[in-house]
Amino acid sequence: MYESHFGLQEAPFALTPNTRYFLRAPSHGDALELLLVALSEREGFIKITGEVGTGKTLLCRLLLNELDSKARTAYLPNPHLSPDALYEAVAEELGVAVSECANTHQVLKALNAALIDLAMERKPVVLVIDEAQAMPEDTIEALRLLTNLETESTRLLQVVLFGQPELDTLLEKDSLRQLRQRITFHYRLLPLTRDSVAQYLRHRVSQAGYNGPELFSAGALRLITRASGGIPRLVNILAHKSMLAAWGLGDRAIGRGHVLRAIRDTESVRAPGLLARWL
Structure with a gap:
């Protein structure tokens, strides 16, 4: 859906396990x-x-x-x-x-x-x-x-x-x-740390064909890490929805606003009550 917008060859955050996307965190x-x-x-x-x-x-x-x-x-x-x-x-x-x-x-x-x-x-x-x-x-x-x-x-x-x-x-x-x-x-197995989440996102978009500047801002990374608790499946869900939000607005990078939209749309993320503090 948003692949061509971001210069990707395939969707990077599918939930189906794919060993090509394995990151040695x-x-x-x-x-x-x-x-x-x-x-x-x-x-x-x-x-x-x-x-x-x-x-x-x-x-x-x-x-x-x-x-x-x-x-x-x-x-x-x-x-x-x-x-x-x-x-x-x-x-x-x-x-x-x-x-x-x-x-x-x-x-x-x-x-x-x-x-x-x-x-x-x-x-x-x-x-x-x-x-x-x-x-x-x-x-x-x-x-x-x-x-x-x-x-x-x-x-x-x-x-x-x-x-x-x-x-x-x-x-x-x-x-x-x-x-x-x-x-x-x-x-x-432990959840990903903030640094590992950043590496994980970078690795997956790269494997999907992205070769541009940093796609996720520092603020976006902080929100994804906190909301997901470092759980890879939730990281995937939030990253995917954030990219959808950016694509819908015509933006080329993922910022806090896009992630906040993703969090609002995801019931399973960590501590949804903290959303008000992140706004």
Whole structure:
């Protein structure tokens, strides 16, 4: 809509996760580095948590891309499954013909055989679960039992859990303490700082083809940072609406006024009651 007005090749603030727009901000870059190092060390369980909109799914997709040539991956974007459905989903992701299995025992047997074959090929297997806080308690326990599949010298399956902070609360239950003890690395994604928000906006418009002067004024950056709380998804929403406001007025740069319009139009931003103080 406003792309040609600002000299862009595409919309820079779409909410759909796109790894090309990933910015190695301190927290996100550290999380990715931890994941890659922990997986290279063949650690069993790794957990990444963060508030809604902090970029967990984007980080998850980036990890899958990084592992593409190094490991065999299984990806579950919606883990609200029964234990039996979990086993079948993981087996299918690893190429097991589940339809030929008469029961759960046969599914597990075929899955174990597939994991051993991959281990013989020296191919690590990584199960990546997004939105892990949605897993029923008995399915989490089934996941722990699934990781018991191993040889005397090789861990057959590594698991990466991505989830909201509710996942931490869930895993605090005494009934899940055995799995909790197996989580060797954990990282909590943090919101972007003001400097990171500025870098984030600059990076995204540049990736979309912008090569002009600074697009967002210092005042606009302050407002976006405060209103969004540094949550990337909210930064995207406010930046997009601010650019719409500027385009509608024929302006070539984003100022405080454009951001204030965006804030008024966005119910989910932080502390909307402070708007009067920003005017």
